[in-house]
């Protein structure tokens with residue numbers, strides 16, 4: 001800026017030394033007047049700036065000072081005080097002075113910038129309309145930081161809040177290059193300084209923006225993360241004259257958000273990357289492999305019979321085992337390889353740069369050995385073996401999803417061959433993969449397309465031979481593969497989480513059907529057994545769905561039996577126990593399915609949770625000539641008698657089996673001998689003849 005003509009208003013003897021020095025500045029022409037003599041100011045156009053002695057000799061009170069500054073409004077005013085009169089300088093600023101100089105603090109040479117600043121600030125204020133000025137003064141008094149900048153990037157105003165947030169002392173007046181102290185953040189979270197994106201630059205270029213996150217990075221102080229809004233400042237004629245940004249400190253908020261984000265990407269239990277993060281890493285690794293023309297390996301690891309660890313030793317031990325497995329995995333990978341938890345007892349590993357396929361096998365073999373070593377958890381010694389599937393890029397698939405699926409399919413194959421081994425993915429498994437994908441995709445639509453149906457299998461009372469109830473069994477009418485049994489799709493429903501919505505549908509449909517039959521055939525005691533997957537217990541929604549269905553169909557809760565598959569009752573987690581309690585409270589009957597093939601503690605049989613259990617078909621199948629099974633069945637039924645628990649036998653195919661069960665005093669029976677599962681229409685016919693006195697069993701008997 002060119003030189004200034006400065007009019008000094010004040011006592012002639014005020015800081016004579018200071019004034020004498022000022023006069024020596026090449027850029028200043030100094031005119032000294034005492035206030036009494038100053039008005040009217042002659043040749044105002046010749047005055048660029050007024051330097052005002054803000055001490056009591058010029059204006060006795062604060063009010064005098066404010067009204068004097070008001071009178072001088074057409075000029076930029078810089079208040080000058082000695083150190084002792086600093087408060088007056090601050091009051092002068094509040095009254096509208098552009099700047100304040102404390103003569104003990106500044107060097108005379110340093111004044112030039114201050115004068116320059118005052119002139120620019122004054123010019124901008126003059127250009128702003130009154131309403132803009134009001135807005136600015138409001139902004140200055142709020143808790144948000146406010147910075148006003150002119151078109152050239154000169155910082156004209158920094159409010160107190162801004163100084164606090166940015167750690168600027170009250171007197172520090174940044175120069176125009178200061179706008180580069182702010183850094184922008186790109187989509188990947190990296191900081192950069194591209195002039196066009198810097199917040200102060202955007203505002204002074206007239207851009208309006210809100211919520212820009214930027215970092216204030218000043219030397220020797222920690223980064224401050226800011227959320228900024230900005231916009232241009234325009235004069236009455238609409239011409240751009242500068243910009244204003246307002247901002248707040250979001251450092252803590254961002255830190256918390258980062259932490260949440262981090263948590264959302266890592267598995268809570270094992271601290272390994274979760275599914276999503278692993279898939280992201282894998283996609284990037286595939287990109288690198290592609291560029292380098294190198295293969296890449298993916299291992300899918302599942303722990304054999306992990307469920308039985310949970311069932312026999314409890315979920316806490318199960319959780320500890322998973323943590324230990326994760327630690328062993330991490331510790332035994334080469335640098336550059338990475339792993340993640342895919343879910344449950346499934347882990348995934350990416351082997352980058354493994355060279356030839358044999359090396360992937362060597363890595364799998366090593367993990368197989370390491371993971372099969374004994375685990376000591378609390379006082380228990382636990383043994384676990386993994387099944388490992390190996391897929392490679394580009395042979396087994398060209399994207400993360402396909403590779404993981406392929407490794408998963410190969411893992412299944414390893415499991416089918418007995419577990420504790422690894423297995424390559426091969427092309428012949430492709431057909432299976434394609435079919436599984438098709439099923440998975442189809443299942444997502446099965447509910448809306450009404451493709452699920454229920455078949456019902458009668459259950460009879462062994463004493464009277466009467467049909468007392470039915471088990472609802474899910475079927476999927478697949479548009480291409482026809483009627484599918486649960487074995488084909490239940491594991492996919494369970495693995496994908498679709499079991500919750502499908503399970504709810506089963507409950508609704510079975511209850512509606514039961515209510516219909518009870519009314520139509522006047523059989524108020526007719527009961528229905530509904531299968532529940534263990535996962536369903538985790539959701540409190542299950543109890544709500546059951547309650548709704550009971551309500552909607554005005555059913556007696558005692559007519560509904562929920563058959564819970566898998567695992568012991570008492571070793572369940574808190575959420576599952578809550579659901580079980582809620583179900584009990586509703587009055588529905590709870591039953592343990594597949595009894596004889598799962599670990600069940602006496603405690604869970606004797607704690608009043610269970611009304612009945614269902615003997616597994618595998619026990620019944622060879623009961624005629626398997627002495628051990630005979631003894632188990634007999635003992636189980638005797639125990640149930642003592643505990644007042646009802647026993648149903650499933651899979652009864654022969655009369656000999658039936659007679660044996662009768663001889664053991666088994667309560668109920670179900671099986672092909674009595675009837676296969678049927679469509680609802682057929683059940684209606686059976687119920688009709690049942691009422692007419694024709695017993696199913698009588699028909700089944702020779």
Ligand code: C2E
Pocket residue numbers: 457472473474485486487490503506531532533563565593594617650651652653670671672673677
């Ligand atoms: P489950 O609860 O043990 O059901 C009995 C299974 O044994 C049925 O197979 C039934 O068709 C079959 N079965 C009945 N009598 C005989 C017999 O005399 N001999 C032989 N060999 N088999 C017999 P299905 O319908 O294929 O169901 C298989 C399993 O799928 C069920 O076992 C149950 O655990 C599960 N499941 C079925 N429907 C549902 C459902 O709606 N939800 C859930 N979560 N699971 C279900």
Ligand code: MG
Pocket residue numbers: 471531563593614
């Ligand atoms: Mg069942």
